[in-house]
Amino acid sequence: xxxxxxxxxxxxxxxFDRPSPEVAPDLLGRVLVHGPVAVRLTxxxxxxxxxxxxxxxxxxxxxxRNAVMFGRPGHVYVYFTYGMHFCANLVCLPEGSGSAxxxxxxxxxxxVDVARARRTGGSASAPAGAxxxxxxxxxxxGPARLAVALGLLREHNGIDAIWPGAPGETETLLTxxxxxxxxxxxxxxxxxxxxxxxxAIRSGPRTGVSTAKETPWRxxxxxxxxxxxxRAHVPRRRNAAATSVGEAPNS
DNA sequence: ATGCAGATAATCT
DNA sequence: GATTATCTGCATG
Numbered sequence: 639x640x641x642x643x644x645x646x647x648x649x650x651x652x653x654f655d656r657p658s659p660e661v662a663p664d665l666l667g668r669v670l671v672h673g674p675v676a677v678r679l680t681x682x683x684x685x686x687x688x689x690x691x692x693x694x695x696x697x698x699x700x701x702x703r704n705a706v707m708f709g710r711p712g713h714v715y716v717y718f719t720y721g722m723h724f725c726a727n728l729v730c731l732p733e734g735s736g737s738a739x740x741x742x743x744x745x746x747x748x749x750v751d752v753a754r755a756r757r758t759g760g761s762a763s764a765p766a767g768a769x770x771x772x773x774x775x776x777x778x779x780g781p782a783r784l785a786v787a788l789g790l791l792r793e794h795n796g797i798d799a800i801w802p803g804a805p806g807e808t809e810t811l812l813t814x815x816x817x818x819x820x821x822x823x824x825x826x827x828x829x830x831x832x833x834x835x836x837x838a839i840r841s842g843p844r845t846g847v848s849t850a851k852e853t854p855w856r857x858x859x860x861x862x863x864x865x866x867x868x869r870a871h872v873p874r875r876r877n878a879a880a881t882s883v884g885e886a887p888n889s
Numbered sequence: 890a891t892g893c894a895g896a897t898a899a900t901c902t
Numbered sequence: 903g904a905t906t907a908t909c910t911g912c913a914t915g
Contacts, residue, residue, distance in 0.1 A: 683907070693907070703900065720908050721897030727907090740907055782908055846907055872893090874905080 646811045647830045648801030654711035658684035658730040658737040663839050663857040665728070665739060669831035670799065671811070671821055672788045675749035677778050678831055679741060681858040681865045683844045685727070687736040692849035696736035706796045708736045714826060716785070716795040723782035726790045728799060728828070742845070742856070744778040745864045746787055748818055753777045753787035780866040790826075799828040834859050846871050 649668065654661055662684040670677050685694040695704040695717065706715040707729055715727040715738050727738035746753045757772050778784040785791075801811070811820040811827065821827060844856045848871045858865045 685907075695907075698901090701900080717907080718899060719906055721899070721906090723908050725907065742907085780908070844907070848906085867891095869908085871907095874894090 648803075648811070649712075649828045649830055651710070651712045651800045653828075654728060654730050655732060656730060658686060658739050659855050661728075661730050662739045662855065663836075663841070664833065665741075666839060666857060666859050667832050667834035669747065669829040670741070670744070670788065671748075671818055671825075671827045671829060672790060672794075673749075673821060673823055673825065674752050674818055675788055676747050676818060676829075677744035677784065677788055678747050679744045680862045681743035681856070683740040683742055683857070684730075684855040685738050685740060687731070691737075691853070693844060693847040693853070694737070700736070704736070707738050708734055709796065712798060712800040712828070714790065714794055714797045714799055716790055716792060718792060724785040724791055725781040726785045726788065726794075740781060741784055742781045743858070743864050743866045744784055744787075745862070746774065746777045750774060750777065752789075756786050756789060757783070775863045779864050794826065797826050799826045801827045842868070843870075845869050848873070 653664070662682045665679050665682050668679050670679065685691055685696075687694065688696050688699050691697060696707050700708050703717065704715070706713060707727070709729060710733050711729050711731060713729045715729055716724055717727075718724055725740060727740045730737045730739060754772055754777060757777060776783065778787045811818065811829070838860045839857060840860045841854045841857050843851055843854055845866070845868055851871070856868075
């Protein structure tokens with residue numbers, strides 16, 4: 639019961655109608671639900687709009703890929719990177735602004751079995767207990783892992799994370815034993831959860847970015863075991879064969 | 890515990 | 903052709 643008691647009230651769209659560096663720390667301790675899996679957010683990063691944040695996908699304006707970031711707040715922006723990973727964001731500010739919060743890590747508080755099956759591939763070929771067992775705390779530790787746990791893929795790019803029902807209808811979403819019986823299959827819902835204690839929130843430079851390295855727009859809950867290890871950006875060394883132009887052969 | 894190299898493809902120059 | 907909002911496995915201390 640790592641996350642403590644869950645609140646099942648959905649967050650309104652107005653929550654996201656603010657600058658991303660403001661939304662980001664406020665997102666810590668909140669719960670994102672997709673079908674049977676729920677994750678309590680423990681680490682996030684804010685990204686700004688065109689011309690203001692060199693590290694943001696929207697820095698050079700709108701493209702087909704980042705179009706969702708220019709849409710309405712509260713929607714999910716999913717992007718594909720490194721040829722194999724998906725990462726999920728929540729859009730901030732009014733339509734046209736192009737900013738968002740990257741979901742970097744969280745604790746799986748419901749649907750742990752589903753999340754683990756997604757991670758391990760769910761293949762029946764592996765005998766029970768064999769292979770590498772993924773620790774609970776690692777299921778959502780890192781943006782791509784978090785996306786896997788939540789089952790967020792390319793097809794979920796642009797989906798709305800705001801519950802369309804009345805604010806009072808919270809009992810249908812979460813039962814007291816943390817079952818998500820009321821969430822329709824395929825639906826994504828952002829819940830209030832339990833906001834992190836402000837005194838436990840830390841901030842620092844964003845992970846893996848090659849520009850705006852000083853901007854302290856990474857926010858996390860201090861001491862939480864699900865927070866991912868910080869990694870600075872490392873320029874990938876190119877293939878020796880690919881750098882042949884202008885390079886003198888080395889004996 | 891920390892560090893490095895490889896994987897692998899969409900996106901942008 | 904270069905870069906990438908990353909992860910994993912294998913190496914070393």
